[in-house]
Amino acid sequence: MQLQLSPEMQAFREEMRTFFTTQVPKEIRDKGANRHHPTKDDFVTTQRILNAAGLAVPHWPVEYGGRDWTPLQRHIYREEMQLAHVPEPLAFNTSMIGPVLAQFGSQEQKDRFLAKTANLDIWWCQGFSEPDAGSDLAGLRTVAVQDGDEWVVNGQKTWTTMGQHADWIFCLARTDPTAEKKQRGISMLVFPMDTPGVTLRPIELLDGGFEVNEVFFEDVRVPSENLIGEVNKGWDQAKFLLGNERVGIARVGGTKGMLALAKELARETTYNGRPLLEDPRYASRIAEIENELVALELTALRVVANSADGKPHPASSVLKLKGSVLQQEVTELIVDIAGPLSVASFAEEGSDVPDWARVSAPEYLNYRKVSIYGGSNEVQRVIISGTILGL
Amino acid sequence: MRRKVTKTDPGFDEKVWTQLAEMGLLGLPFAEEHGGAGAGPVEVAIVAEEIGRVLAPEPFVEAVVLAGGLINRVGSDAQKSELLTALSEGSSIPTFAHTEIGSRWTPTASAVTATEAGDSWTLSGVKEPVPHGARADVLVVSAALPGGGTGLFVVNGDASGLTRSGYRNIDGTRSANVRFDSTPAAPLGEGGDQTDAIERALAVGRIAYSNEAVGAMDTALRTTVEYLKTRKQFGVTLNKFQALNFRAADMYMSLELARSIALWATVVEMTGGDVVSAGDRARLLTSRAGRHIGKDAIQLHGGIGVTAEYKVGHYTARLTAIDHLLGDGDFAADRLAAKVGDYPTVDPLGAPYA
Numbered sequence: 001m002q003l004q005l006s007p008e009m010q011a012f013r014e015e016m017r018t019f020f021t022t023q024v025p026k027e028i029r030d031k032g033a034n035r036h037h038p039t040k041d042d043f044v045t046t047q048r049i050l051n052a053a054g055l056a057v058p059h060w061p062v063e064y065g066g067r068d069w070t071p072l073q074r075h076i077y078r079e080e081m082q083l084a085h086v087p088e089p090l091a092f093n094t095s096m097i098g099p100v101l102a103q104f105g106s107q108e109q110k111d112r113f114l115a116k117t118a119n120l121d122i123w124w125c126q127g128f129s130e131p132d133a134g135s136d137l138a139g140l141r142t143v144a145v146q147d148g149d150e151w152v153v154n155g156q157k158t159w160t161t162m163g164q165h166a167d168w169i170f171c172l173a174r175t176d177p178t179a180e181k182k183q184r185g186i187s188m189l190v191f192p193m194d195t196p197g198v199t200l201r202p203i204e205l206l207d208g209g210f211e212v213n214e215v216f217f218e219d220v221r222v223p224s225e226n227l228i229g230e231v232n233k234g235w236d237q238a239k240f241l242l243g244n245e246r247v248g249i250a251r252v253g254g255t256k257g258m259l260a261l262a263k264e265l266a267r268e269t270t271y272n273g274r275p276l277l278e279d280p281r282y283a284s285r286i287a288e289i290e291n292e293l294v295a296l297e298l299t300a301l302r303v304v305a306n307s308a309d310g311k312p313h314p315a316s317s318v319l320k321l322k323g324s325v326l327q328q329e330v331t332e333l334i335v336d337i338a339g340p341l342s343v344a345s346f347a348e349e350g351s352d353v354p355d356w357a358r359v360s361a362p363e364y365l366n367y368r369k370v371s372i373y374g375g376s377n378e379v380q381r382v383i384i385s386g387t388i389l390g391l
Numbered sequence: 392m393r394r395k396v397t398k399t400d401p402g403f404d405e406k407v408w409t410q411l412a413e414m415g416l417l418g419l420p421f422a423e424e425h426g427g428a429g430a431g432p433v434e435v436a437i438v439a440e441e442i443g444r445v446l447a448p449e450p451f452v453e454a455v456v457l458a459g460g461l462i463n464r465v466g467s468d469a470q471k472s473e474l475l476t477a478l479s480e481g482s483s484i485p486t487f488a489h490t491e492i493g494s495r496w497t498p499t500a501s502a503v504t505a506t507e508a509g510d511s512w513t514l515s516g517v518k519e520p521v522p523h524g525a526r527a528d529v530l531v532v533s534a535a536l537p538g539g540g541t542g543l544f545v546v547n548g549d550a551s552g553l554t555r556s557g558y559r560n561i562d563g564t565r566s567a568n569v570r571f572d573s574t575p576a577a578p579l580g581e582g583g584d585q586t587d588a589i590e591r592a593l594a595v596g597r598i599a600y601s602n603e604a605v606g607a608m609d610t611a612l613r614t615t616v617e618y619l620k621t622r623k624q625f626g627v628t629l630n631k632f633q634a635l636n637f638r639a640a641d642m643y644m645s646l647e648l649a650r651s652i653a654l655w656a657t658v659v660e661m662t663g664g665d666v667v668s669a670g671d672r673a674r675l676l677t678s679r680a681g682r683h684i685g686k687d688a689i690q691l692h693g694g695i696g697v698t699a700e701y702k703v704g705h706y707t708a709r710l711t712a713i714d715h716l717l718g719d720g721d722f723a724a725d726r727l728a729a730k731v732g733d734y735p736t737v738d739p740l741g742a743p744y745a
């Protein structure tokens with residue numbers, strides 16, 4: 001494993017940095033820098049700019065827009081993108097359904113979906129979790145019953161992120177209720193969100209935002225050709241997809257950016273005439289987080305360098321576990337820097353509380369999610385203790 | 392219910408406020424001659440804990456303990472009978488307008504200044520965030536005095552030169568930006584520098600918030616335990632996973648330690664001990680415990696914990712607000728740390744409760 005960038009890789013990094021900071025509109029990146037959520041249009045605009053430059057789906061097979069980069073190049077690309085506060089290409093498209101289609105889809109499905117998926121002409125959402133199937137995803141109950149050349153889907157999904165923007169959903173449904181193992185009788189179906197029988201209810205989160213939804217299916221008719229891969233083999237695709245979901249989950253670049261912001265804010269915020277950045281408690285707290293972030297980045301590089309044949313290096317669970325904790329620690333740090341101003345979350349005109357302080361507590365509460373989704377941190381510990389340590 | 396109430400101004404239920412008045416809770420710590428019930432810190436602590444337990448959005452600590460406490464301690468007899476009687480009856484809600492944009496948790500004021508003209512005073516400058524500052528009928532305002540020091544003043548809600556812009560806080564309660572522009576004000580009590588009285592009031596507020604936090608933590612833990620017993624994944628209830636039960640056990644430990652120190656600090660206040668350091672001790676421990684319990688209550692619930700539709704996350708939101716209103720745990724730790732060299736041991740049972 002290389003721990004120093006070669007001149008070529010330095011040039012590559014420079015190229016990425018220049019692209020992200022000059023080609024993606026500043027107003028979109030500023031939103032990220034100021035801890036505001038990108039809008040649907042921001043996502044679409046950005047992804048199309050990236051796609052036009054061959055930077056939306058570099059990890060896909062070359063024939064569908066991939067770049068055949070080394071793991072190090074992918075890491076640099078992602079890192080620079082996060083540091084520049086560029087809204088990342090929609091994960092549901094580029095890390096989830098895209099690679100699944102490329103790997104398991106029929107030629108017809110690939111031709112139909114992949115280009116539009118890369119360009120965000122189709123916005124996908126992920127219909128996996130259900131009220132009673134969270135960590136235990138294989139416990140899902142949504143059913144699809146064959147009727148002629150259609151599947152009839154009934155059931156409910158939940159936590160569907162940005163389902164309100166989505167054109168299509170990829171979804172796991174039980175197609176063989178008699179299967180011996182609950183993982184066996186599951187298939188993956190895709191269909192438009194405006195298919196009759198699909199309804200969506202937004203869920204309000206603690207920060208007052210609406211980023212997740214419940215999605216209900218009532219006799220939703222889906223043509224047979226919209227089944228991805230083989231009938232009753234959907235679990236293989238789900239596992240493949242969840243493996244990809246964990247790539248980049250450490251979010252080192254994003255956390256670095258937040259920590260840089262925290263330093264800036266700690267420099268501007270004074271208490272009894274002294275900047276918080278000079279307060280030993282704040283300074284050492286920042287140093288601790290920063291140092292763990294360095295270790296996490298190096299671990300991420302070791303993991304990407306050693307993942308063979310799509311099988312993630314065992315230490316990848318560490319990335320999710322530590323990565324989520326560090327993200328949460330930085331959001332907490334920013335709330336503490338805001339101090340009493342952090343309560344003023346929904347301040348309006350007429351308030352002198354700076355914007356960063358207003359958004360600090362909602363973001364802190366919202367970021368509790370990162371240790372819950374994508375395989376909760378308890379589930380990561382189950383994996384480490386069971387699969388890695390053999391306990 | 393709470394979600395509905397906190398969605399619209401004033402962010403709490405006026406009818407409930409009237410009921411609290413009828414029950415005598417709004418005058419709890421004040422003398423009977425001022426319309427109060429003549430009770431002490433222990434009774435106040437019990438109410439604060441109940442407020443926390445049910446996450447009531449009514450500004451009990453803010454109006455009764457902080458603003459009412461200052462009026463009671465510093466105000467003239469005339470001010471006490473007028474303002475405390477009205478508070479106790481529920482007809483007038485006071486607030487303590489102290490925090491300034493750059494002040495964090497100092498007991499002094501600088502952004503709002505007091506000017507004397509003849510025998511009357513005016514205030515100019517901005518206070519923010521002021522708890523329920525748009526709804527309050529009367530404001531107790533800290534202001535920098537012309538000759539140095541920080542004074543306390545009473546400003547009526549309908550005074551001239553007063554602009555108030557209210558908004559919703561992270562926990563559903565309300566704050567405001569309050570702008571004074573040569574606003575007429577009356578000195579609270581004798582006037583003069585009141586920094587010590589403010590320091591004391593903030594300490595008493597910290598103790599009351601510790602009790603409120605204990606109530607909130609208690610419900611957060613109970614709710615989590617109940618959830619672990621009923622939520623099923625992998626064909627079993629979550630309490631079949633010992634790792635989760637141990638997390639709940641740790642939350643219990645944090646809660647009980649916080650409960651002990653909040654109770655102790657309350658007794659220190661009752662017996663006239665050093666409330667400032669007792670307040671710091673209570674603040675430090677309830678800050679740490681509140682974060683621990685608030686975070687894990689959400690985590691052990693999974694996704695439902697981060698929604699506004701389920702109650703547990705609101706407890707975390709309130710604990711987060713309490714944690715930053717009058718000083719966070721690091722703030723309290725720093726103040727305690729500055730003195731650890733001055734004594735060999737702490738004897739919580741020794742008089743006078745130093």
Ligand SMILES: Cc1cc2nc3c(=O)[nH]c(=O)nc-3n(C[C@H](O)[C@H](O)[C@H](O)COP(=O)(O)OP(=O)(O)OC[C@H]3O[C@@H](n4cnc5c(N)ncnc54)[C@H](O)[C@@H]3O)c2cc1C
Nearest residue numbers: 126128129134135159161369373376378690691692693694
């Ligand atoms: C903001 C957000 C966005 C999301 N977006 C999507 C999306 O777009 N599409 C989608 O399909 N899903 C999405 N999810 C769902 C997410 O994947 C689930 O929330 C997650 O799998 C946890 O499931 P749960 O919420 O039902 O919690 P539960 O599984 O009920 O877990 C409750 C608690 O039990 C613990 N636990 C569970 N099993 C074990 C065990 N075996 N050992 C020890 N502890 C255990 C958990 O760690 C947690 O602490 C999202 C969730 C959130 C919060």
